[in-house]
Amino acid sequence: MPLVVQKFGGSSVADAASIQRVARRVVETRRAGNDVVVVVSAMGDTTDDLLDLAGQITDDAPAREMDILLTAGERISMSLLAMAIDAQGVKARSYTGQQAGLRTDTRYGKASIVGVVPERITRAVTEGQVAIVAGFQGVNELNDVTTLGRGGSDTTAVALAAALEADVCEIYTDVDGLFTADPRIVPSARRVQHITYEETLELAAHGAKILHLRAVEYARRYGVPLHVRSSFSNKEGTWVADTAATSAEEEAMEDPIISGVAHDRSQGKITVVGVPDVPGIAAKLFEVVAAADANIDMIVQNVSTQRTGLTDISFTLPEADGMATMKAIQGAAETLQYSEVRYDDQIGKLSLVGAGMRSHPGVSAKLFGALSAAGVNIEMISTSEIRISVVTRADHLDNAVRAVHTAFDLDTAESEAVVYGGSGR
Amino acid sequence: MPLVVQKFGGSSVADAASIQRVARRVVETRRAGNDVVVVVSAMGDTTDDLLDLAGQITDDAPAREMDILLTAGERISMSLLAMAIDAQGVKARSYTGQQAGLRTDTRYGKASIVGVVPERITRAVTEGQVAIVAGFQGVNELNDVTTLGRGGSDTTAVALAAALEADVCEIYTDVDGLFTADPRIVPSARRVQHITYEETLELAAHGAKILHLRAVEYARRYGVPLHVRSSFSNKEGTWVADTAATSAEEEAMEDPIISGVAHDRSQGKITVVGVPDVPGIAAKLFEVVAAADANIDMIVQNVSTQRTGLTDISFTLPEADGMATMKAIQGAAETLQYSEVRYDDQIGKLSLVGAGMRSHPGVSAKLFGALSAAGVNIEMISTSEIRISVVTRADHLDNAVRAVHTAFDLDTAESEAVVYGGSGR
Structure with a gap:
C-alpha cells in the first residue's frame, strides 16, 4: 500500500x-x-x-x-x-x-x-x-x-x-x-x-x-x-x-529554461565607504559582521582608484540584523579605517531562477535588457549556476518583477492563483 | 535544607x-x-x-x-x-x-x-x-x-x-x-x-x-x-x-470536638416505592444502579408494613448521574417489581464532622435539636464514626448550616474569610 x-x-x-x-x-x-x-x-x-x-x-x-x-x-x-x-x-x-x-x-x-x-x-x-x-x-x-x-x-x-x-x-x-x-x-x-x-x-x-x-x-x-x-x-x-x-x-x-522570478523586500544594504584597498581588509570587515551574527547575502566591492587607494564595500543582509551589524562596524572603526558607513533599507532583490540557464547563454543579457527597458536601475548583481539576482530600489521592485516575468515568456493568459502567502512554520 | x-x-x-x-x-x-x-x-x-x-x-x-x-x-x-x-x-x-x-x-x-x-x-x-x-x-x-x-x-x-x-x-x-x-x-x-x-x-x-x-x-x-x-x-x-x-x-x-459543617447541594434523591420486602431485592436494585455507574451516597430503607409486605428504598447520588440511573431502574422494572420510582433534585445535605464526637455522646441529639429549633425537617440520616449527615429540603440547607454551626459553638466574632471557592483541579 x-x-x-x-x-x-x-x-x-x-x-x-x-x-x-x-x-x-x-x-x-x-x-x-x-x-x-x-x-x-x-x-x-x-x-x-x-x-x-x-x-x-x-x-x-x-x-x-x-x-x-x-x-x-x-x-x-x-x-x-x-x-x-x-x-x-x-x-x-x-x-x-x-x-x-x-x-x-x-x-x-x-x-x-x-x-x-x-x-x-x-x-x-x-x-x-x-x-x-x-x-x-x-x-x-x-x-x-x-x-x-x-x-x-x-x-x-x-x-x-x-x-x-x-x-x-x-x-x-x-x-x-x-x-x-x-x-x-x-x-x-x-x-x-x-x-x-x-x-x-x-x-x-x-x-x-x-x-x-x-x-x-x-x-x-x-x-x-x-x-x-x-x-x-x-x-x-x-x-x-x-x-x-x-x-x-x-x-x-x-520545459522553459526559467522556473520563476522570486523577490525579496526584507533585505537591507550596508555600504562601507573609503576602505583602504589592502589585502585582508575585507576579511577583517566580515569577521566583524560574522561576530554580529548577521547572515550576509550579496557582496560587491568597487574597483579602487589608483589615485586614492581606497575602495567601497557593499553587502546585503536581513533587515532584522541591520542595526546590530551597523553598531558592530561602528565599534570597529579604528581597525577598519573606513571613512563612512551607510545603511539603506529601501532596497529590493529580484532573482531569476532556472536550471535551464546553465545551457542557455544570453539569459543575463535578456534580464538586464528587460530591466533597462522598464527603467529599473541595477545596484548590485550576483549569480549562481542557476540564478541571477539583482538589487534595485524597493519601489521599482514590482515593476522589475513584472518586466522580467514577461521578458522570459512566463505569463499565462489567466492566473490560477487566488491567494499567495507564507506556509506558516 | x-x-x-x-x-x-x-x-x-x-x-x-x-x-x-x-x-x-x-x-x-x-x-x-x-x-x-x-x-x-x-x-x-x-x-x-x-x-x-x-x-x-x-x-x-x-x-x-x-x-x-x-x-x-x-x-x-x-x-x-x-x-x-x-x-x-x-x-x-x-x-x-x-x-x-x-x-x-x-x-x-x-x-x-x-x-x-x-x-x-x-x-x-x-x-x-x-x-x-x-x-x-x-x-x-x-x-x-x-x-x-x-x-x-x-x-x-x-x-x-x-x-x-x-x-x-x-x-x-x-x-x-x-x-x-x-x-x-x-x-x-x-x-x-x-x-x-x-x-x-x-x-x-x-x-x-x-x-x-x-x-x-x-x-x-x-x-x-x-x-x-x-x-x-x-x-x-x-x-x-x-x-x-x-x-x-x-x-x-x-480542641473543639467538631471540626466543621460541610454542605452539598449537588446531590439528588431517588425513591423506589412499593418494592417487595424479600431477601435480595436491595441487592438487585443496587446491581442495576452500579451498572449505571452511579456513585451512591446515603441509603434508607423504610420499615415495611406487615400488611402489604412492601417497602420503599431511597438513596442519594450526584445529580449528574440522576437521569441515567433513573433510566436504568425504569429499564429493570420487571425484575425489581416496584410500583413507582421518583426523582428529587431539591435536596440538600449537611454533614457535621469531628474526631471528637467519637468520645462525646449526645452529638446527634444536639444536632437534631438544633435543626428542629430552626424548623428544618430531616429526610434522611447517615453516620460514620466521626460524621453525621442529614438530608433536608434544598431551600432549608443554608438555615440548617447556620443553626448547627452556632449550636456547636463554632462561630467566631469576625470572619477571617474573604472568598470561598473551589481549588481548581
Missing part, C-alpha cells in the same frame, strides 16, 4: 471547521487505499499568542522553557485532528515529536534533527491507523522537548517521509503550488508543474515563501518527492523532485 | 500578573532557605477552553486524545512560571509528568498513580534549581500521557511530596484554609488551624471543596503533612496531619 505523508500548516487547522476539513481530506486519502501519516502545525495564531504570553512574563525567557511553551500548540492541534478523523470512522492516534522518534540536538529554539526512529509510527501504520505527528518539535538526549525553528513542520514531514520511505510528502498550503512569480505582483503568473530541488532551493533562499529551505535541503538529500498543493482544492500542485520532467524526455525539452 | 512542595491551582496562575505573583512567593520560599518543588495546574479557564474546542469537533473524543489535548494546559503554565522565576534571579526548570516520573495506569482521563520515580526532580533540587512540575498528568507504560481526573494536581503534589520525603506539601488556594463552614453561608465561620486526615476526608467527601479526596487519602497513607493556605497572603492556613494538635497536649484538650 502506498504511504503518503501529508503536512498541514497552521492556517489549514486554524479552527474547528478547518480541522474537520483537513480530517475529510485525510480520510479520503486513506479510503483511496493509502497508508497516511499526517504532520500538523499549531492552530492559526496559537504560537503568536503563546509568544505574547511569554513576553508578558519576561524579555529573556530561557530557551528550554520557551520550547516547552511553544510545543503546547501542536499537542492541541494534533489531538483535535485525531479526534476529528476518528469521528469520521477512521482510526487515528496522535504522537508528539518524542513519541514519533524525532531526535534532535540540544539547541533549543533551533534544533537540528540528528535521527528519526519512528517505531511507533510504523507500528500505528501497520495496525491500519492514521498517525498524526506534531510538527516543529523533537526530543533531545536529555529527554527534553526541542523546537526546530522556522520551517520546522515542513522539515518534520520531510524527515518522517524519508525515514518511513514514503512514496510522497504532500505539503499542503493555501495556494495551488509554486508559481513563476508572486501572483499578487504578477497576476499572470502560472503554477509550476515540475521543478528540481536545486531550483526550489534557490527560489526559497531568495524570497519565495511557500517551502522552507531546510525542508527542501532535507528532501534533496534523501530524495523525497514533494508535492506542494492547496488544502482548499483537489488540483495537482507542484512536484519537486530530482529532475523537473516526470518521465518523458519530450516534456523536459519543452 | 528543608524541602517544600508547593501546589498552585488554576486560579493562582490565571494570567501573567498572577504567575508573577506566584513566582515571587516561590522565590521568597527559596531565599528563606528551602529547597522548593512546585506543582502547577493549567491557567484559569484553559481546560474549559480546550474542552470546548474538543466539543466543536466531536461529542465522543477518544480518551487518549482528550488527555493529550488537556495536558497542553500545564505545559503552558509550567513553562511560563519557570520563566518568571528565572527572571527573578532563581534558577528554575519545568518538567512534564513524564519527565518527573509520575507513572500511572492506562485509564485515560482518570488514571491512578502506580509509581513515582522523580530522578530528574531530585537532580534539579540537588543542583539548586526550583523544579516546576505539571500537575494532573502522568505517563503510562505505553509512553502515552494520561490525566489523573478531578483533583489531579493536588494528588500530583502529594505524591511528589511523599516520594521526595518533603517536609511539607503546601496547597495554595484562594482562601485562608479550611473553615468550620462555607463563609458565604456562615459569615462567622472560623479557620480551622489543625485537623486530622480522617476529618478532612469526611469534609471533602461531603461537600467541602478546598481539598480533593484522593489527595487527602494519599497524604494520609504516606503521612505527608499538608498546609492549606492562601496564595494571596502570608497568613498561616490549615494544617492537616495525623493528629489535630501539633505538639502540646493542652492544645489537643482544648
Whole structure:
C-alpha cells in the first residue's frame, strides 16, 4: 500500500471547521487505499499568542522553557485532528515529536534533527491507523522537548517521509503550488508543474515563501518527492523532485529554461565607504559582521582608484540584523579605517531562477535588457549556476518583477492563483 | 535544607500578573532557605477552553486524545512560571509528568498513580534549581500521557511530596484554609488551624471543596503533612496531619470536638416505592444502579408494613448521574417489581464532622435539636464514626448550616474569610 505523508500548516487547522476539513481530506486519502501519516502545525495564531504570553512574563525567557511553551500548540492541534478523523470512522492516534522518534540536538529554539526512529509510527501504520505527528518539535538526549525553528513542520514531514520511505510528502498550503512569480505582483503568473530541488532551493533562499529551505535541503538529500498543493482544492500542485520532467524526455525539452522570478523586500544594504584597498581588509570587515551574527547575502566591492587607494564595500543582509551589524562596524572603526558607513533599507532583490540557464547563454543579457527597458536601475548583481539576482530600489521592485516575468515568456493568459502567502512554520 | 512542595491551582496562575505573583512567593520560599518543588495546574479557564474546542469537533473524543489535548494546559503554565522565576534571579526548570516520573495506569482521563520515580526532580533540587512540575498528568507504560481526573494536581503534589520525603506539601488556594463552614453561608465561620486526615476526608467527601479526596487519602497513607493556605497572603492556613494538635497536649484538650459543617447541594434523591420486602431485592436494585455507574451516597430503607409486605428504598447520588440511573431502574422494572420510582433534585445535605464526637455522646441529639429549633425537617440520616449527615429540603440547607454551626459553638466574632471557592483541579 502506498504511504503518503501529508503536512498541514497552521492556517489549514486554524479552527474547528478547518480541522474537520483537513480530517475529510485525510480520510479520503486513506479510503483511496493509502497508508497516511499526517504532520500538523499549531492552530492559526496559537504560537503568536503563546509568544505574547511569554513576553508578558519576561524579555529573556530561557530557551528550554520557551520550547516547552511553544510545543503546547501542536499537542492541541494534533489531538483535535485525531479526534476529528476518528469521528469520521477512521482510526487515528496522535504522537508528539518524542513519541514519533524525532531526535534532535540540544539547541533549543533551533534544533537540528540528528535521527528519526519512528517505531511507533510504523507500528500505528501497520495496525491500519492514521498517525498524526506534531510538527516543529523533537526530543533531545536529555529527554527534553526541542523546537526546530522556522520551517520546522515542513522539515518534520520531510524527515518522517524519508525515514518511513514514503512514496510522497504532500505539503499542503493555501495556494495551488509554486508559481513563476508572486501572483499578487504578477497576476499572470502560472503554477509550476515540475521543478528540481536545486531550483526550489534557490527560489526559497531568495524570497519565495511557500517551502522552507531546510525542508527542501532535507528532501534533496534523501530524495523525497514533494508535492506542494492547496488544502482548499483537489488540483495537482507542484512536484519537486530530482529532475523537473516526470518521465518523458519530450516534456523536459519543452520545459522553459526559467522556473520563476522570486523577490525579496526584507533585505537591507550596508555600504562601507573609503576602505583602504589592502589585502585582508575585507576579511577583517566580515569577521566583524560574522561576530554580529548577521547572515550576509550579496557582496560587491568597487574597483579602487589608483589615485586614492581606497575602495567601497557593499553587502546585503536581513533587515532584522541591520542595526546590530551597523553598531558592530561602528565599534570597529579604528581597525577598519573606513571613512563612512551607510545603511539603506529601501532596497529590493529580484532573482531569476532556472536550471535551464546553465545551457542557455544570453539569459543575463535578456534580464538586464528587460530591466533597462522598464527603467529599473541595477545596484548590485550576483549569480549562481542557476540564478541571477539583482538589487534595485524597493519601489521599482514590482515593476522589475513584472518586466522580467514577461521578458522570459512566463505569463499565462489567466492566473490560477487566488491567494499567495507564507506556509506558516 | 528543608524541602517544600508547593501546589498552585488554576486560579493562582490565571494570567501573567498572577504567575508573577506566584513566582515571587516561590522565590521568597527559596531565599528563606528551602529547597522548593512546585506543582502547577493549567491557567484559569484553559481546560474549559480546550474542552470546548474538543466539543466543536466531536461529542465522543477518544480518551487518549482528550488527555493529550488537556495536558497542553500545564505545559503552558509550567513553562511560563519557570520563566518568571528565572527572571527573578532563581534558577528554575519545568518538567512534564513524564519527565518527573509520575507513572500511572492506562485509564485515560482518570488514571491512578502506580509509581513515582522523580530522578530528574531530585537532580534539579540537588543542583539548586526550583523544579516546576505539571500537575494532573502522568505517563503510562505505553509512553502515552494520561490525566489523573478531578483533583489531579493536588494528588500530583502529594505524591511528589511523599516520594521526595518533603517536609511539607503546601496547597495554595484562594482562601485562608479550611473553615468550620462555607463563609458565604456562615459569615462567622472560623479557620480551622489543625485537623486530622480522617476529618478532612469526611469534609471533602461531603461537600467541602478546598481539598480533593484522593489527595487527602494519599497524604494520609504516606503521612505527608499538608498546609492549606492562601496564595494571596502570608497568613498561616490549615494544617492537616495525623493528629489535630501539633505538639502540646493542652492544645489537643482544648480542641473543639467538631471540626466543621460541610454542605452539598449537588446531590439528588431517588425513591423506589412499593418494592417487595424479600431477601435480595436491595441487592438487585443496587446491581442495576452500579451498572449505571452511579456513585451512591446515603441509603434508607423504610420499615415495611406487615400488611402489604412492601417497602420503599431511597438513596442519594450526584445529580449528574440522576437521569441515567433513573433510566436504568425504569429499564429493570420487571425484575425489581416496584410500583413507582421518583426523582428529587431539591435536596440538600449537611454533614457535621469531628474526631471528637467519637468520645462525646449526645452529638446527634444536639444536632437534631438544633435543626428542629430552626424548623428544618430531616429526610434522611447517615453516620460514620466521626460524621453525621442529614438530608433536608434544598431551600432549608443554608438555615440548617447556620443553626448547627452556632449550636456547636463554632462561630467566631469576625470572619477571617474573604472568598470561598473551589481549588481548581
